Amino acid sequence: MRTNNKINTAKLRMTSARNMGEKMAYLGLLAPFMVFFIIFTIVPVLSSVVLSLFNYDMVSTPVWAGLSNYLRMFTGDKVFPIVLKNTLIMAIITGPVGFILSFVLAWCISEFNAYLRTFLAFLFYAPALIGNAFYVWQIAFSGDGNGYANSLLMNLGLINDPIVWFKDANYNMTIILIVQLWLSMGVAFLANVAGIQNVSPDLYEAGSIDGIRNRWQELWYITLPSMKSILLFGAVMQIQASFSIGSVVTALAGYPTVNHSVDTIVTYLTDVGTLRYEFGYAAAISVLLFAMMAFFRVVIGNLLNLFGK
Amino acid sequence: MKEPKMKKQHLKVSKTAQYKRYTRSKAGNFFFFLFLTLMGLFSVLPLIYCIMTSFKPLEELLIYPPKFFVQRPTILNYTALPSLLASLRVPLSRYVFNSVFVAFAGTILHIFAASAAAFVFSKSTLKFKNLMFAIVQLALLYNAYTLAIPQYLIFSKTNIIDTYWVYILPAIPSAMGCFLMKQYVDSSVPDAFLEAARIDGAGVFRIFFQIVMPLVKPAWLTLFLFSFRDMWSIIPGGTIFSEELKTLPQVMSSLTAGGIVRSGSAMAATVIMMIPPILVFWFTQSNVMETMSSSGIKE
Numbered sequence: 001m002r003t004n005n006k007i008n009t010a011k012l013r014m015t016s017a018r019n020m021g022e023k024m025a026y027l028g029l030l031a032p033f034m035v036f037f038i039i040f041t042i043v044p045v046l047s048s049v050v051l052s053l054f055n056y057d058m059v060s061t062p063v064w065a066g067l068s069n070y071l072r073m074f075t076g077d078k079v080f081p082i083v084l085k086n087t088l089i090m091a092i093i094t095g096p097v098g099f100i101l102s103f104v105l106a107w108c109i110s111e112f113n114a115y116l117r118t119f120l121a122f123l124f125y126a127p128a129l130i131g132n133a134f135y136v137w138q139i140a141f142s143g144d145g146n147g148y149a150n151s152l153l154m155n156l157g158l159i160n161d162p163i164v165w166f167k168d169a170n171y172n173m174t175i176i177l178i179v180q181l182w183l184s185m186g187v188a189f190l191a192n193v194a195g196i197q198n199v200s201p202d203l204y205e206a207g208s209i210d211g212i213r214n215r216w217q218e219l220w221y222i223t224l225p226s227m228k229s230i231l232l233f234g235a236v237m238q239i240q241a242s243f244s245i246g247s248v249v250t251a252l253a254g255y256p257t258v259n260h261s262v263d264t265i266v267t268y269l270t271d272v273g274t275l276r277y278e279f280g281y282a283a284a285i286s287v288l289l290f291a292m293m294a295f296f297r298v299v300i301g302n303l304l305n306l307f308g309k
Numbered sequence: 310m311k312e313p314k315m316k317k318q319h320l321k322v323s324k325t326a327q328y329k330r331y332t333r334s335k336a337g338n339f340f341f342f343l344f345l346t347l348m349g350l351f352s353v354l355p356l357i358y359c360i361m362t363s364f365k366p367l368e369e370l371l372i373y374p375p376k377f378f379v380q381r382p383t384i385l386n387y388t389a390l391p392s393l394l395a396s397l398r399v400p401l402s403r404y405v406f407n408s409v410f411v412a413f414a415g416t417i418l419h420i421f422a423a424s425a426a427a428f429v430f431s432k433s434t435l436k437f438k439n440l441m442f443a444i445v446q447l448a449l450l451y452n453a454y455t456l457a458i459p460q461y462l463i464f465s466k467t468n469i470i471d472t473y474w475v476y477i478l479p480a481i482p483s484a485m486g487c488f489l490m491k492q493y494v495d496s497s498v499p500d501a502f503l504e505a506a507r508i509d510g511a512g513v514f515r516i517f518f519q520i521v522m523p524l525v526k527p528a529w530l531t532l533f534l535f536s537f538r539d540m541w542s543i544i545p546g547g548t549i550f551s552e553e554l555k556t557l558p559q560v561m562s563s564l565t566a567g568g569i570v571r572s573g574s575a576m577a578a579t580v581i582m583m584i585p586p587i588l589v590f591w592f593t594q595s596n597v598m599e600t601m602s603s604s605g606i607k608e
Contacts (some may be wrong), residue, residue: 005381010330019320019434021513022433022434022512022513022514023434023435025512025513025514026429026433026434026435026513027435028514029425029426029428029429029513029514029517030421030425030426030429030430030433030435030441032418032481033422033423033425033426033481033482034422034426034441034482036422036478036479036482037426037445037448037482037483037484037487039478039482040456040460040463040479040481040482041448041456041482041484042444042448043452043459043463044456044459044460044462044463045451045456045459047459047462048458048459051462053461058462058465067454069523070558101348103346104344108341108344108345109345109549111341118594118595118598119515120345120349121598122591122594122595123349123353124349125421125590126352126353126356126587127352127355127356129447129538129586129587129590130356130579130582130583130587131538131539131542131558131582131586132542132558132561132579132582133355133356133359133582133583134559135562135575135579136355136356136358136359136362136576136579137355138565139358139362139569139572139575139576140355140358142569144569145373145374146370146371146372146375146569147375148358148375148377150435151374151375152371152374154374155374182351182352182355185352187485187535187601189598190598190601191420191601191602191604191605193598193601193605194598194599194600194601194602194604195601195602195604195605196599197457197598197602198602211501214334214337215333215334217336218497221535227605228605229605229606229607230603230604230605232603232605232606232608233449233604233605233606236449236450236606237449239450239451240449240450240451240455243455244455246453246454247544247546251544251562252564256555262535265459266454266455268572269457269458270457270458270546270547272458273457273458273461274458274461275547276544279458279462281471282458283458283459284394285458286455286456286458288460289455290451290455293451293455294447294450294451297450299533301608305451
């Protein structure tokens with residue numbers, strides 16, 4: 001009896017020592033990611049909230065500003081409402097259109113055999129895959145008669161003089177939207193291609209026995225509901241991409257653009273922060289941006305629950 | 310320890326093609342075909358135009374009206390690149406080295422950090438792991454562009470502006486990589502398997518490196534693709550000033566600013582830049598597809 005007890009306590013001590021060791025090992029494995037995640041994601045988001053309540057230029061000590069930075073966006077800054085409007089136009093068009101296209105294209109190519117499907121997936125994914133290929137649009141929409149778009153329109157007799165596409169406030173938004181859509185078949189598209197393949201064939205079989213008559217019914221009652229979680233992932237990726245449009249704009253149209261016609265929150269942030277050193281104000285704008293993205297994330301999460309109802 | 314071959318359920322892809330569902334209309338097929346063709350052209354024509362332009366001699370670049378196809382192809386645009394892209398102090402090879410170094414260093418560190426964390430999120434007994442993973446999942450919304458300003462402050466407070474670190478360090482904790490890896494570990498590494506190894510006396514590190522990592526190869530190849538793609542085209546905003554530290558995409562923009570005369574070379578540089586990501590994609594694509602099928606966000 002006594003020896004038994006001794007063995008048990010020894011065992012217990014051993015397992016608890018082993019558990020401790022395992023805990024430390026797990027923490028060790030977690031640390032490299034979490035340390036940098038905290039430094040480069042959590043701290044930036046939280047510090048933005050704090051910093052937005054101060055005026056800070058990186059040299060002098062921060063001065064309490066209350067909510068004045070937030071008020072300034074809408075009352076004391078003529079540019080901000082314009083860049084906010086531009087950002088929302090771009091997000092509300094390229095977000096949903098890109099999201100729907102990335103599903104519809106994936107759905108269309110799912111009909112083909114594996115080789116053709118892989119090839120087509122590559123074709124649609126190629127613009128997003130090849131990071132900086134969007135420069136080709138600068139040549140196609142070049143402002144002189146040598147630009148492909150200009151010469152085409154002039155040959156057709158639609159215009160007499162070349163249009164300086166990226167410097168013309170009537171056209172540059174449209175072109176940026178086109179380029180952004182061209183780039184938008186990214187991670188979400190690949191997830192959709194994979195996700196559609198993964199819907200169980202049994203479901204389709206059961207569906208056709210249950211009286212599904214055409215592909216639209218099949219899409220609505222079987223494919224979409226079984227892909228809800230992948231669609232949510234795609235939606236999150238699409239929100240991320242469509243609210244952070246900026247580098248493409250700067251590369252193609254420059255900064256600032258004519259009358260700020262295609263400046264976005266992201267390009268404006270670079271101006272306010274890293275050029276004018278108004279970090280309190282930049283932080284307030286960032287917080288608004290984070291909040292808008294989180295808001296759309298919640299809305300879409302709820303919308304996706306409507307499928308198959 | 311022997312690793313049993315695992316049959317994963319989602320490997321049995323699409324038997325749908327094998328049985329007829331009797332739900333296809335002719336009109337629908339026609340619409341599908343038309344739509345795919347139009348979208349395919351929209352996707353590919355700019356890239357073909359890019360390749361065409363890269364082979365055009367100067368007189369064809371300046372010709373009016375411009376032609377889509379190249380008439381007399383030349384490789385002059387390519388051979389002119391080294392002298393066009395080099396600055397006074399920095400030869401082209403330095404930019405190439407920077408791009409390759411940054412892309413590989415950032416990607417490999419990201420893969421290790423994200424896989425280790427994903428393994429812990431998926432299989433450990435740690436408290437708070439679900440809370441932490443929920444935060445990582447929330448962070449999928451935000452990327453380097455939206456976080457640029459507060460990250461800039463951190464770069465400057467830690468004195469790493471104008472060093473390689475501003476490229477590499479922020480790439481390590483990419484939420485998407487960790488998320489994809491965690492979902493894949495969940496779906497393809499059975500608990501019983503790890504428990505058996507644990508009973509045999511394998512420690513956590515050994516389980517991670519010798520059992521989990523080989524099993525999740527498709528997922529880390531996927532992380533490789535996405536991270537490499539991002540790092541290869543990275544253009545840091547206002548954090549790199551030294552010519553010696555700039556990467557290829559940054560010097561390429563000087564070509565595209567050179568107008569129509571330089572457009573041939575600009576496109577030649579673009580064509581060369583597209584080759585590595587395309588190669589990576591073709592080598593990894595079947596693994597990527599397998600990984601992405603478990604990428605859903607469950608709520």
